[in-house]
Amino acid sequence: MNPRGPRPNPSTEVVDGIIERASRYLLDAPMGSDPVIAHASPSELATAFAATVGLGFADDAAAHSVSEVLASVDQIIDYSVHTSHPRFVNQNFAAADPVAVVGDWLGAALNTTAATFEAAPVFTLMESAVLHKLGRMVGYVEDGVSATDTPVGVPVLPPGIFCAGGSMGTLLALQLARHRLQPEMTVRGASGDRLVLFVSDTGHYAASKSAALLGIGTEGVVKVATDHEGAMLPDALDVAITEGIARGQTPFAVIGTAGTTVTAAFDDLDAVADICESRGLWLHVDAAYGGSALFSPTHAARLRGVHRSDSCVWNLHKMVGMTQQCTALLVKAPAQLEECFATHADYLFQSDKLYADYDSGDRTFQCARRIDVLKLWLAWKVGGDAGFAARIDHAVAMADYTRNRIAESDVAFVPIVAGTFTNVVFVWVPPHLRPLAAPEAVDLDVLTELNRCAPLIKARLQAAGTGLIGFQPVHGVNSFRMICMSPKLQPSDVDALLEAIETAGNDVAATQ
Numbered sequence: 001m002n003p004r005g006p007r008p009n010p011s012t013e014v015v016d017g018i019i020e021r022a023s024r025y026l027l028d029a030p031m032g033s034d035p036v037i038a039h040a041s042p043s044e045l046a047t048a049f050a051a052t053v054g055l056g057f058a059d060d061a062a063a064h065s066v067s068e069v070l071a072s073v074d075q076i077i078d079y080s081v082h083t084s085h086p087r088f089v090n091q092n093f094a095a096a097d098p099v100a101v102v103g104d105w106l107g108a109a110l111n112t113t114a115a116t117f118e119a120a121p122v123f124t125l126m127e128s129a130v131l132h133k134l135g136r137m138v139g140y141v142e143d144g145v146s147a148t149d150t151p152v153g154v155p156v157l158p159p160g161i162f163c164a165g166g167s168m169g170t171l172l173a174l175q176l177a178r179h180r181l182q183p184e185m186t187v188r189g190a191s192g193d194r195l196v197l198f199v200s201d202t203g204h205y206a207a208s209k210s211a212a213l214l215g216i217g218t219e220g221v222v223k224v225a226t227d228h229e230g231a232m233l234p235d236a237l238d239v240a241i242t243e244g245i246a247r248g249q250t251p252f253a254v255i256g257t258a259g260t261t262v263t264a265a266f267d268d269l270d271a272v273a274d275i276c277e278s279r280g281l282w283l284h285v286d287a288a289y290g291g292s293a294l295f296s297p298t299h300a301a302r303l304r305g306v307h308r309s310d311s312c313v314w315n316l317h318k319m320v321g322m323t324q325q326c327t328a329l330l331v332k333a334p335a336q337l338e339e340c341f342a343t344h345a346d347y348l349f350q351s352d353k354l355y356a357d358y359d360s361g362d363r364t365f366q367c368a369r370r371i372d373v374l375k376l377w378l379a380w381k382v383g384g385d386a387g388f389a390a391r392i393d394h395a396v397a398m399a400d401y402t403r404n405r406i407a408e409s410d411v412a413f414v415p416i417v418a419g420t421f422t423n424v425v426f427v428w429v430p431p432h433l434r435p436l437a438a439p440e441a442v443d444l445d446v447l448t449e450l451n452r453c454a455p456l457i458k459a460r461l462q463a464a465g466t467g468l469i470g471f472q473p474v475h476g477v478n479s480f481r482m483i484c485m486s487p488k489l490q491p492s493d494v495d496a497l498l499e500a501i502e503t504a505g506n507d508v509a510a511t512q
């Protein structure tokens, strides 16, 4: 056989080997005192992979043997962060729902694009059904109106579109907002008016990135003052809008945040909606993080007023454990999507083909679009509303447990904000600095020492693999942020994490 010719098909062995490893990992993910991460530097990673297939590609990259490739798959798993480990409390996602994971595999196996009914008949209807349900939860679609407008029970025109993440959702929503004010803009380009939008100073940076991309400019983003917990002060919003107009700017949108990334604060959406209504501004709700509170009868009220907004972005890949990414952009007036985004490409959206009115591709920016709805549809059918509600309630219960542990810690740990939802923001205080004055009243030397502690403690936990926890400045203090999101997180994990921080902290304090 020509050694340069096609290899005898090795893919069955490779495919079986990867499936077997992925299944084993999925059903038997690391937990307890297993490391959350096998920490390695970039050069250690490169050395490790050099023993199998290497990380890089030569100019004449050769094929590798099945055993070498599978050895590299073991390394990929071993050196990855185990985000399903209960002690991964680092980010606004954790512990993917196993049904969502295999739903994603199935979607990849069926590999299609959600743009047209012709290429994705099942997924087009599923997306419509799920968007309709989410739209009812937000209050855009009347409750009990179960899409009886079609014989198949899902609407032809759903109240939104799935998109590639929360940042993308906000970008699209701001384009819709501008389009409502300046419908000629999509044809003629930006008007030259100094458009301005408003978001809280704790809101997500997607606002600034979107403004940069949309040609509004980051100077067209006004950061509105917040209360101590991180929620927008509605009076400050009203003043900021008046000031913007006085400067000759043209306000067009307000972003209200339902669950800020760091402190999980919820803006008072009713108060913000009052202002938007009286000023005639588009209200977009960034519910990327906190939207899933709507699943929980106990916590849904945090989003009171969301039904009054014009658009709302909701990441299902955060609190309810879908794999990344799974994001719905919901809109109150669905026809606006096509008015704003359609280009009517005649090779794809032929109006004279079968069921073309179901096509979603001209209602968004993307051309090919992943069928992110499938995993959500499956997980939702498996667990029902109650399955997702349980995830939210457990997360808040674990955060409450953490807050209590901190309150009882006898000044070793100090909360930086009170917090009522899933995020716990606190500092560990070196013994010689206890009791700490109110964090905003500590003097500069103490603050400098505190600010040095968090990254050093984190690095120790990371190196040992005992836990992965984030930190960031809040009210000027480098604070830990424990995100209690994983359904696997138990009080014993919280205890172990706090103890690991204390141990590493004492270590750091001793070597300073």
Ligand SMILES: *Cc1c(COP(=O)(O)O)cnc(C)c1O
Pocket (backbone or CB within 6 Å): 092, 164, 165, 166, 167, 168, 204, 206, 257, 259, 260, 261, 286, 287, 288, 289, 315, 325, 327
């Ligand atoms: C995560 C997050 C986003 C961004 O979502 P991506 O899917 O990561 O782009 C936006 N807003 C808030 C409040 C978030 O927490």
